């Protein structure tokens with residue numbers, strides 16, 4: 001006898017935007033939600049980031065029976081849903097910022113690094129949205145999922161797989177109901193430090209009934225060949241990027257060299273530290289983040305007047321003045337006071353903030369280096385699969401149904417192995 005129960009997938013948010021996917025898989029009285037981010041749209045200039053404002057502006061999904069009743073004013077229907085869980089794929093804000101809005105009674109899972117780093121990133125309450133009835137810097141419990149080990153929520157089994165993205169500890173997800181298998185890539189690429197992990201995840205997803213795939217890399221078709229164009233001579237992958245930073249140090253033995261990276265791209269920073277011929281000094285804030293989340297100690301400095309972190313070892317502190325005068329010993333992370341740097345020096349901007357041309361802060365930021373006769377060098381590497389890699393990912397999985405999300409042009413991703421759907425916001429697909 002076949003059961004009449006069906007597996008459903010509901011696409012609540014993050015479909016034709018970059019980021020903010022919120023998707024629910026349900027079977028009988030069990031359901032699982034992933035991810036819990038907020039769509040990034042600063043141009044809306046919202047008056048606040050309250051639950052109702054975010055719902056009204058579609059920055060989070062209007063997902064029933066998952067959010068904290070203290071925010072929604074509606075009780076969770078525990079008669080309908082006896083088993084509920086949520087998962088976040090990685091620590092970027094468009095996948096994690098709304099995690100405190102999840103009902104406290106529903107367990108939240110993430111890969112171990114994500115689970116460990118989020119409370120540290122939110123230590124001063126500026127990273128995540130606040131939870132109801134808690135201090136601003138509260139981070140709700142996140143269960144560190146054992147990688148590659150099946151977890152259960154009622155009739156649903158889900159497995160967290162290590163993957164690769166420019167967020168440290170990024171993971172992908174495989175969800176199994178009694179008769180269907182669904183894979184969710186999270187954010188993914190094949191040109192990072194761990195393509196082997198990605199291939200293992202894709203092999204485990206092979207032949208699934210539905211592959212929910214991100215498509216950031218096909219969001220700007222007019223710039224499709226950007227990475228191959230004549231003017232693009234930058235690194236093609238993370239290894240080349242680290243090597244380029246090492247080469248710049250070797251080629252400039254007597255020159256002040258500074259750099260900056262994005263806080264959540266921890267692995268790039270760790271590689272820069274381990275591979276650099278110069279001693280790498282971090283701004284104290286960043287050293288503190290690594291100490292808090294990974295229990296690792298690195299040389300650091302304070303800008304004048306900054307608060308002291310009690311967990312940083314005093315013997316690793318380097319005086320700021322020593323860094324300002326240095327031209328050969330240090331590669332150090334510059335985060336402010338750029339006009340104090342030496343004329344003729346080199347600053348490497350490696351996907352640090354401001355991130356790029358789309359940010360109005362970017363041009364003035366770059367211009368200040370020219371004014372001071374400091375060379376500004378942007379060394380970037382994308383966290384996302386490009387068009388070619390997306391095709392490769394799809395062909396490794398051969399899904400029955402492909403559901404592209406997290407892209408401005410989902411129609412640019414195709415499925416030679418079966419159906420391709422373009423889900424509408426709020427649409428439920430029955431498998």
Ligand SMILES: [Zn+2]
Pocket residue numbers: 090092095165167187383
């Ligand atoms: Zn991401």
